[in-house]
Structures are given as structure tokens and as C-alpha cells.
Amino acid sequence: AQSVAQPEDQVNVAEGNPLTVKCTYSVSGNPYLFWYVQYPNRGLQFLLKYITGDNLVKGSYGFEAEFNKSQTSFHLKKPSALVSDSALYFCAVRADTGNQFYFGTGTSLTVIP
Amino acid sequence: KAGVTQTPRYLIKTRGQQVTLSCSPISGHRSVSWYQQTPGQGLQFLFEYFSETQRNKGNFPGRFSGRQFSNSRSEMNVSTLELGDSALYLCASTPGDSNEKLFFGSGTQLSVL
Numbered sequence: 259a260q261s262v263a264q265p266e267d268q269v270n271v272a273e274g275n276p277l278t279v280k281c282t283y284s285v286s287g288n289p290y291l292f293w294y295v296q297y298p299n300r301g302l303q304f305l306l307k308y309i310t311g312d313n314l315v316k317g318s319y320g321f322e323a324e325f326n327k328s329q330t331s332f333h334l335k336k337p338s339a340l341v342s343d344s345a346l347y348f349c350a351v352r353a354d355t356g357n358q359f360y361f362g363t364g365t366s367l368t369v370i371p
Numbered sequence: 372k373a374g375v376t377q378t379p380r381y382l383i384k385t386r387g388q389q390v391t392l393s394c395s396p397i398s399g400h401r402s403v404s405w406y407q408q409t410p411g412q413g414l415q416f417l418f419e420y421f422s423e424t425q426r427n428k429g430n431f432p433g434r435f436s437g438r439q440f441s442n443s444r445s446e447m448n449v450s451t452l453e454l455g456d457s458a459l460y461l462c463a464s465t466p467g468d469s470n471e472k473l474f475f476g477s478g479t480q481l482s483v484l
Contacts, residue, residue: 264413292472301375301461301475302414348414350473358427359404359473363413 260285262351264362271339272370279334279365281349288354291332293323296346296364305347308332319343339369372397375476377462383482389450392479396443396464402426403445404473405437408459417460420445421467449481457483 261284271277283289290309294302306317313325323334332349349362376395384390396403404419404427416429420439437447443464449456459480463473 267411294473294475299477301477302463302473303475304472307472356427357402357419357421358416360416361406361414363411 260351260353260356260358260360262349262360262362264347264349264365266365267363268366268368270368270370273341274338277336277339277343277367277369279347279349279367281332281334281362282330283332283349283351283360284330285351285353285360286355289332290352290354291323291325292350292352292359293317293321293332293334294348294350296348302348305334341369341371343367344369375462375464375474377460377476377479379479380477381480381482383484384452385484386452386454388452389448390452390481392447392449392460392462392481394445394447394462394464394476396445396462397474400464400466400474401443402465402467403439403443404463404465405445405447406461406463407431408461408478409457414461417447452483454483457481 263282292307293305296302308315308325316322347365350359352359378393402421405417406414419427423439434450439445459478461478463475465471
């Protein structure tokens with residue numbers, strides 16, 4: 259069965275510090291991995307995706323994520339957090355053999371000034 | 372290009388009523404999927420339509436149904452509303468390929484009283 263786990267409901271980080279939002283997945287076949295961000299009263303916005311190739315993926319707003327096949331993880335990172343990064347972050351996976359996306363429960367990121 | 376449009380933005384209904392939500396995908400996108408978002412549950416997949424056919428279905432009761440029209444617009448219907456159906460309902464579209472990202476609408480906030 260396909261699934262995504264985001265083990266932290268809430269992550270707090272000081273402005274200027276590096277941030278990490280964790281994601282692990284389970285999928286049959288090769289994974290297509292995605293990160294989305296949701297601001298209050300808005301839909302989800304795409305940040306980045308991993309399909310194949312380089313394990314380090316760079317995306318919008320200075321975010322990046324590292325695909326680790328052995329640990330089945332796809333953690334989201336940013337070297338220096340901004341207050342404006344405060345939002346809800348969702349990890350999602352889709353198998354290369356299927357059409358359905360599976361989302362994690364989301365991690366609320368708060369960047370403290 | 373216009374984004375994904377969902378109407379209405381807000382909806383208040385009472386238990387036992389039925390409701391219809393509408394989604395217009397990005398022009399040229401043939402896949403439309405629906406998600407229910409509630410606090411603590413993340414995004415729960417409802418169903419996906421591709422070229423007017425339901426391609427995938429999540430684990431929701433039969434009270435939840437949908438359809439897609441020839442112009443790719445989609446509607447979602449919930450009959451015999453329950454208090455627990457209160458949620459943000461998100462629609463997303465893609466061209467249809469499995470490695471493509473989802474484009475989300477802003478959602479319809481449904482409140483059942």
C-alpha cells in the first residue's frame with residue numbers, strides 16, 4: 259500500500275536558521291515525490307518534485323529536498339528560514355505505475371522572528 | 372492561462388441536505404481530482420476523473436460522488452450531509468501524465484450545521 263508519513267505536526271525554527279521538514283514514504287514501484295505549501299485560506303502550491311536523476315532537488319523560494327532511496331525519505335530543507343516561510347507543508351507521493359497521489363497529514367512550520 | 376477555479380468559495384448547509392461543488396481545470400488539463408482537507412487528517416483523496424471517466428476512487432461512502440464533463444469541468448456531489456462532512460474541498464488538475472504536478476484551486480469551505 260502507498261502511504262506518506264510526516265512525523266512532525268509542528269516545526270518551529272528561528273529566522274535565519276536552517277529548517278528541515280521530514281517526510282517518509284512507502285510505494286510500490288518507483289516513486290514520484292512532491293512537496294506542496296499551503297498558506298491560510300489558499301489551495302496548495304507546488305514547491306518541488308523528484309522524478310529521477312539527481313537526489314538533491316531544488317525548488318521554489320530557496321527550498322530543496324533530498325531523495326534517499328534506502329531510507330525512503332524526502333526531507334524538505336532550506337538553509338536560512340524566513341518569517342514568510344511560515345505555512346503548512348505537505349509531502350506527496352505517486353507511483354510511476356499509478357495515477358493517484360498520496361499526501362501526508364501536513365507539517366505546520368512557524369518561523370520565529 | 373487561468374488557474375483552477377472552484378465555486379462556490381464558501382457554503383453553509385444543514386444536516387441531511389445535499390451539495391454540489393464545481394471545479395474548472397486549467398485549459399488543456401484532462402485529469403481532475405478531488406480531496407477533502409480537515410485539520411489533523413491532511414488531504415484525503417476522494418476521486419479522480421480523466422476524460423470523463425472515473426480513474427481512481429478513495430475510501431469515502433457512496434454519498435460522495437462526482438462526474439466530469441466533456442470540457443473537463445468537474446462536479447462533486449455530497450448527499451445527506453453529516454456534521455463530519457465539514458471540510459475544505461480541494462480540486463486539482465493535471466494534464467494527465469503521472470509525473471506531472473497537481474495544480475490546486477483555492478477550495479470550497481463547506482460548513483454543515
